[in-house]
Amino acid sequence: MQQIRTCRQNSSRFCRQLFFDRVVRILSCGAGFISLGTLAAIFVFLLVLALPLFLEGQWGQILSLTWRPYQGHYGILPMIAGSLALSISAFTVAYPLGLGICVFACGPGPRPLRRAVIAVITFMTAIPTVVYGFVAVFLLVPILSGALTSRSGPSLLAACLTLALLILPTIVLFLYQTMRETEKRTRLTSASLGFSPLQALLLVVLPGSATGLRTAAIMGYCRALSDTLIPLMLAGNAPQLPTSFFDSIRTLTAHIALVVATDNSSPAFHSLFACGLLLFGMSLAVQFMIRRHDASTKPLGGKWLDLLSFLAGHRLCRMLIHVWSGTASALMLIAIGGLVAFLLRQSLPVFNARLFFGDAPIMAAILGRAPVWDGIFAACAGTVALVALASLMAIPAGIGAGIALSQYLHGRLARALRFSANTLAGVPSIVMGLFGFSLIIFLRHTVAPEANTSLLLSAFCLALLILPYMINATAQALETLPEELRLLGPSLGMTSLQSLRRILLPAASRGMLGGIVLSMGRAAEDTAVILLTGVVAQGGLPRGLLDKFEALPFTIYYLAAQYQSADDLHKGFGAALTLLVLTVLLYGGARILRAGMENEWKN
Structure with missing residues (x-):
């Protein structure tokens, strides 16, 4: 029993x-x-609230160049142009700097200095976006207004430089991880071919890190396109087409934050959800691009490989690469050092109970x-x-x-x-x-x-x-x-x-x-x-x-x-x-x- x-x-x-x-x-x-x-x-809610624009035949006004809601003009093309101008310009600044920092971090320089550069990049990921924007308002904007132009106040240039600094860790960390793993796999091969560290980096590591190069570019640009606080605080928020770097612009993300407090029935209000749909579609497109590039493991070849071979084979080019990577790392260190020093100088005297x-x-x-x-x-x-x-x-x-x-x-x-x-x-x-x-x-x-x-x-x-x-x-x-x-x-x-x-x-x-x-x-x-x-x-x-x-x-x-x-x-x-x-x-x-x-x- x-x-x-x-x-x-x-x-x-x-x-x-x-x-x-x-x-x-x-x-x-x-x-x-x-x-x-x-x-x-998200897709259903944004689509339903943007749908009245299309049912009432007002989509043509949405795709116009004029934003004057009190006069019946609801064009968001200036905001689309502002988003593209800011994101492309910030990416154009950040990506060469990020690539130069990765070349420095994976190159033949002193190991403590290379580790210090990566440590600072890692620290940058913990700096909140609003802190970048707040310090730039009171440090970068006055510098640009006094040194480069007689115009004062926020501008495309101020937002571009700050946003480039913001997306730099995204680019560097994605690319650095890929380059480091490639270097570990190909270390013996490079040594057997008699390559110097810089030649191995240019002829073996970079061509083998093609997927990381593409993913870092996509993620960096996506981060620049989707940011809200930097354009909201530094771009000026004027709904106009930019004609120079000193103009004030408004992006789609800043436009949503500024106009969302209006009534919930006007075309201006519904246009915000059209902006949201556009941003949502861009994020989906980015994920499809990442999946496509992840599936493609082919290294760089053709003209790119010829260019890298040319750079690795000439002494002057190698010297310029050292200058470029060192300058990129120095600029990053100066920018972050200045940001932290300015913040500490202004805040420590009042940091008390x-x-x-x-x-x-x-x-x-x-x-x-x-x-x-x-x-x-x-x-x-x-x-x-x-x-x-x-x-x-x-x-x-x-x-x-x-x-x-x-x-x-x-x-x-x-x-x-x-x-x-x-x-x-x-x-x-x-x-x-x-x-x-x-x-x-x-x-x-x-x-x-x-x-x-x-x-x-x-x-x-x-x-x-x-x-x-x-x-x-x-x-x-x-x-x-x-x-x-x-x-x-x-x-x-x-x-x-x-x-x-x-x-x-x-x-x-x-x-x-x-x-x-x-x-x-x-x-x-x-x-x-x-x-x-x-x-x-x-x-x-x-x-x-x-x-x-x-x-x-x-x-x-x-x-x-x-x-x-x-x-x-x-x-x-x-x-x-x-x-x-x-x-x-x-x-x-x-x-x-x-x-x-x-x-x-x-x-």
């Missing part, structure tokens, strides 16, 4: 394990479809018993609440989707969901904010007439924005585990759920935790999403999920545009330093966790 009872218990336990295994599989696969559903929802709490008692302000009118404590609290809420939404779904992609889904479905996650990662943040704004319009006309922008809506849109980072981090952490570890669970008679819970997830925890921290940093520094979904300048401490709120990125942007005194300006610099420290800590923690996981498996 005891054996029968034990057999029944084991059978019951095994059935429960199979049941929970199936439940986890269903939930994980369901989480994997969130990215696909989000992409479909008064910056955060003003005249309010510290403990009373922290406990919410005293309002803080002249400090940034409410913005810090709003940022923390926003990041925490967005992380609570994104982390479980991202982990579940990553598990589904790495463990359960295969074939076309897995490729489709991976493509949707990568595409969602490339959606401009202003388009995600516009999606949240359109969601409120939908709720007002259906089930919730009182629906409004709020902390909850901002956190939801930010969660969708950072969801792809969690999905990719989880999937990559699980897929890079050793094969023997994957086989350990089945060899011990474990179900897939038991193997996942007791072996695979603990082993991949550091990589997953790095993805979590990286996602939190991305949520902390974003401004475009919250700009359209609930942030305000004087909201105080967040009292509930449906209330307006303050956040550090918007506080910095608002003070750059609306400061009334030197105290306001100093508060803006203090807020910029606070946000920079927060994001550096988060991004640095993510890199340390990832490096620790890699070293653990190497050892």
